[in-house]
Amino acid sequence: MIDAAESDQKLKNLFHRYYVEEDLDPPDLLPSREIGYIPFNGSMSRHRRIQSARDLKYFVSNAVPRHLYYSTSYYRRPDEKKMQDKEWLGAELIFDLDADHIKGADTMTYVQILAEVKKHTIRLIDDFLMGDLGIQESEMKLFFSGGRGYHVHVISDKVYDLNSDSRREITDFIRGENLTSQGMISSINRTQLLGGWPKRIDSFVSDFFRVLPRERTEAMEQLKRVFPSANTARSFFDHIMKPSRIGSKTMNRIDILSLNGIEKYRILSEDERGIAMLGWLIERARENMSAEIDDPVTTDVHRLIRFPGSLHGKTGLKVLGLKISDLPSFDPLVSAIPETFRNGNAKIYAEKEGTIDINGQTIRVAEGEQEVPLYAAIFLSASRQAYLI
């Protein structure tokens, strides 16, 4: 007879061992942070203040949290129950990237999800935070969340006092929200091509027309995706194959559209077909170039987020800080296994068979009792795919 409570107690004992043997990686100004946790039995407990790394060690070894969090905000009195009494002093700017916001995640494996989320995390850091916003690597901390994604923390004087509305500007920007063909047409000028979305969209549109076949039947394959009616697609193609003036020269519209620069907006705003075309291209540019972040996490200036070095209660993996330059080759399913759990085996009971990829290998799980490496046993029981026995 399988006892779920007993399995849970075993998992708690293993978490306890971890918290005794390994040290967490506390954020700066720990005493100004609110600490919250979800225990193995019971619900979220918040509004704690922990003064030092030593107190923290004592606390986690005793409380044994299933999930442990800290506030990204700094407070004068983090242990007050009411938000207004805590006295907000500022907050890190954080980004949460996980499977929930990835298109088609429900049909992907855990490994595929992690790879896809990593792609968005790289885009967020390289293109938006460092490229556009000029955030330095030294002003950022990157963590594997222990679950299905990554957290990026911007720790800089530039961001601490930003209110929720200003943070919303950043999330909308990273997701490419509010970009419309009419908006682009009415606001575009030469200056705009110096960076950000206007520059991205410009390149995307030019690239599209540069590779669009100049032969109608071939081009129609592409344009049918844009226009619901084949007639409209055909007439749009015929239209852009006709010449228009650009400066003192005359060129086919399609060639003007293929050039980088604002002339393309004049061509695309000539009629409804062009505007629809631009709208479609903006959507595709967003799909290909934005980073899927969970906006409420970024805009909430009172948010709790996973504590660096703590264990994720649904995987037994740790919230692991990593260097941004290591991200491309980072494999969380190897690196985030705590040292404490690397050696030894444990017995589990699985109700159905399956496989998991962990620590660089594929482990087959059969139905019934069996022995597997300890970290795999923890992962399987924490994610409720098996019981520790």
Added chain:
Amino acid sequence: MNSAVEILSPEKFGLSSVREIVESREQAFSETRRTAIDCIDDLVSDEYKPKIVSNVTFMFTLWLLRYLDESVLTSKFINGQRDILTSELEEFGDEDIEDYCRRMGMHLDFDVDREIFSVPFDTFIRNNTRISGEKYRLSYQPVNKGTVYANRDVVIKIAREFFVKSAFRTVENISMNDVVDVFEPYADFISSMRILYDQLKSSRKVDLGAVDSTKFPPCIREYISEMKSGVNLPHLARFTLVSFLHKTGMTSSEIIELFKTAPDYNEKMTVYQVNHVTGEISGTEYSPPKCAVLKSNHLCYMGEDTLCNQEWLRHPLQYYQIKKKHSK
């Protein structure tokens, strides 16, 4: 070089500057006091028309507004000044805009060759959130390596929001203890402004307690005594008297009773006029005119009265409110 109103830092304009203005007998300072008091008075009476003021007057008014502590009035003043600032900046050259913004603590650069401003992205998002319109969103901005490249239209919009935020922050940071201390000579003025404002806000009478004619200002006392002695009151004096008495809490019939002593008393006409002024016929409850109006119509009898001679006294009702308060 063009000029536009600037928010002065606490180092440049603090408690000691305010004290100097309050206590000085110099012409320039009394001008500052008068302008600021007029401004508060207009704000309270909902007659405020933004006009260009000096930096010192602007700051002094912010201090008085801090003392008054009515956020709606503070907003009205700051927004009025913001609108003046906007039209001034629109007349500025690009480099003057750059200069102005920098003096205000908003760091941006103007690139003369490219005719374009560079605004740090965090300055941009701190100040664009209340500007509506797609083209002011960060998503539409050319942003690269932490810099938003902006034209003057965008920069003026950002600068005006920056001005509003800084002005509010300045008011919030003025210590209430400081204002209470430095504006001690204005305590009566501020409390009368508060009463008047409450009255306007609630558009009903504030309970001033039983009518006490010994607390009436010299003008009202003069009108009553003239009327009693059989002098025909000019129309404006009569209007002032009725609206004043009404605001102090006298009923229409009590007022009519008083007018029965007038030599040209005409019951029908008096009832009509009183009911008109008190709003019973017109639907509009009239307030007595300000001191300035009475003065220019030769209906002011302030003489040597100390309260009337306060430079901040603007209104007969203000006089009554203060006298009543002190008699409590």
